[in-house]
Amino acid sequence: MGFAEFAIGPAGGRTLNRSRAGDADTDTDLAAALVRLVPAGVLIGHRRIAMGDEHALLQAEAVSFARCAPKVRRRSGGARIVARELLRALGEPSAALPRSASGPPVWPSGIVGSMAHDDEVAVAAVARSGRIRSLGVDIEPADTLPRELVAIVATATERARYSAAVLESRILFCVKEAVFKALYPLCGLFLDFHDIEIEFDAGLARVRHGHSARIAFIEAPSVVALAVI
């Protein structure tokens, strides 16, 4: 397996490129793009999901995935491989990251984080809690959004504000899922897509009930969004 390399993001955050360029478990284009996502204090990393990643689930984690298909356990194991490497990079001991009954993973005391996976790639982001209260990350393939979902995902304001290229991509979908993941652990709110309005120019998501989150995204080689509260 490769070794950890760090790149400093433009805002001072860091991305963990798990392995050297060319290793099978990372995508160098994605690693380079992820650098742009992270603000100071946030670590982000990714991994190509591989056969056997399901065995990375620790006993305390595996119980909540016992009824899941091997493919689901593999994705969740891959995400936890990334998350544990990020914890080590923060100087924290390795830890089990079980899924809580309501969905979000349980992070060690003093740490906030988030995980996501599509069919091929797992991503995770972590930070020390304090100034950063919560993180949400999401990944989607860089495909078009099915046409029938455009009005479900985008509010009327967003449909008026953004180009067809944006509305028909998965960017708004991905950003709103990341915002939901950041907000849910703080206040347990179940959100609809129209409960969140994205202001890309301001890098801001405004959420019903007066909540807000800083947002950033990349659109290639995958769509990845990060929400920070």
Ligand SMILES: CC(C)(COP(=O)(O)OP(=O)(O)OC[C@H]1O[C@@H](n2cnc3c(N)ncnc32)[C@H](O)[C@@H]1OP(=O)(O)O)[C@@H](O)C(=O)NCCC(=O)NCCS
């Ligand atoms: C949480 C949710 C967004 C996950 O999306 P997904 O595309 O199914 O899966 P992803 O790979 O992106 O993310 C899965 C990870 O999210 C995390 N997660 C799950 N539920 C979560 C929650 N309620 N809050 C924060 N994080 C959560 C977990 O780490 C999970 O990985 P794990 O099962 O390996 O632990 C989705 O399952 C959900 O509950 N949606 C309902 C709310 C919603 O989508 N509203 C519209 C957008 S605002």
